[in-house]
Amino acid sequence: MKILLCSPIVPSKELGMSKVLIELSEELQGLGWLCKLLSPTDICPEILSYTGIKYQQYYAEALKNYLQQNASKYDVIDYDHVYLPYLREKFSNSTLFVARSSLLVHHYENFPIPIQNNLKEKISNFIHRISRKAMVQGWIRDAMLTILEADLINVSNDDDQIELVRRGIPPEKIAVVPYGISRNRRLLFDTVSSLPPVQPNVAFVGTFDPRKGSNDFPRIVQYISEAIPNVKFRLIGGRYKTEKEILGHFSQRLRHKIEVIHNFDSEELPLLLTDCSVGIFPSYLEGFGFGVLEMLAASIPVIAYNVPGPPMMLPPEHLVPKGDIKGMSDKVISLLHDQQKLYAARLWAKQQSQQFSWQNIAQITSETYLRCLEFKRTVNKKSPQLK
Known part of the structure; x- marks a missing residue:
């Protein structure tokens, strides 16, 4: 054929x-x-x-x-x-x-x-x-x-x-x-441990733009930081904006918590996610949501808006209505506060990703x-x- x-x-x-x-x-x-x-x-x-x-x-x-x-x-x-x-x-x-x-x-x-x-x-x-x-x-x-x-x-x-x-x-x-996820990339993701990292680190994989929730990020970061002072954030994939442009969305007092990685090879992503605990995906519309799947494959449970795409991979308890910034933040905080719950969610994430x-x-x-x-x-x- x-x-x-x-x-x-x-x-x-x-x-x-x-x-x-x-x-x-x-x-x-x-x-x-x-x-x-x-x-x-x-x-x-x-x-x-x-x-x-x-x-x-x-x-x-x-x-x-x-x-x-x-x-x-x-x-x-x-x-x-x-x-x-x-x-x-x-x-x-x-x-x-x-x-x-x-x-x-x-x-x-x-x-x-x-x-x-x-x-x-x-x-x-x-x-x-x-x-x-x-x-x-x-x-x-x-x-x-x-x-x-x-x-x-x-x-x-x-x-x-x-x-x-x-x-x-x-x-x-x-x-x-x-x-x-391809077999070759799956092998790279499989090297990521399901044990929760010591440092609470929240990940996002995707372009940094309004469709992906860029307007909502500052308040999400603020809410989670207030509850967990030592939390860090890693934004991966904002390739159409510079680090300075992305950090410009956040108040000066929050910028030290945020690491921006806007250019990377797809094979490098599993390593970049190795020390991340939980993922967020505040996208307002998706076809599927590759970033969600890639975070799941790295044993990272993801909280997302309940819009087309992510529900194909995520259970109802990991979804919040679009624009529900506090609801998303609260679910992340709940996972980061309970290491046993986080570990179970990380095991589930890895297993769930294998369906795709x-x-x-x-x-x-x-x-x-x-x-x-x-x-x-x-x-x-x-x-x-x-x-």
Whole structure:
């Protein structure tokens, strides 16, 4: 079988959206698939000079042109759910077309992202609120067209399926397939002890921006620090901001408690998490929440907002309503105050993470795609005019 995985961003193992495709491709090849990962620069070399809507439009057009010429060479085309808003009849009908959601754009209507908590951003949001709303509506419009015309939709959490069904997509057209950790990285995470570190250290893995809860961090740090004076915080992955910019969100008296690691190789992450006790994940919207899974794999129990993504991995007692800063802080404090409870939670975290392996997920993906492809080709044989 031949599969083409189309990444809308330049592939990198440090970026969640393309990391999924890289690691899934590696595991699918281990199952005997012939996989190609298509970068946007492969089909439109100048695309990096575009941003925003122009990037979306230019990439979608380039992808359409590429697939019209090349789709028939593959058994499966796997592409982002926003970037192919064209009639299915324009492409090879013998190929299975799969629209993949790494972050379902429809959720932006129900899970609005807070703006940065400063005067400049508030003024900018007031000025551009209409254009931003139009941009989101444009994403959703293109996503609905892409999804309606796809043969199958691949989502990574149950909330995505619920939202799509609510919008009229048949549930049998949707496959819920979560993400995982590769065997090689699992070995690195397995070296992390489940015993609680002596120094209480709270971890966060993810970009530091409003969607990930950057506005909420100062008060979370303040609440936990007041209850546990010797606590430290390690923020890992704020690659789009400097350490100075990230620390600027916090009051001067809290900055000495915060360590920022904004650039690192994915293989270094287990070591960076070795001496961390508990994780926080105050994200307002996720496709899955790789940072949650990686912390769990390092024996770190995570407290997160109850929004699409993290509930696929976390029990109700580790979730709080979005924006519930005190609720999140109280749960972290409770774990840090009770070493026996923390140890049990750390053992659970490691065990829970093992349910999410790329090896198993690639097998599920393979079986799902093969089943849908066989059904499609059976229908084509019965209706030759559809070929």
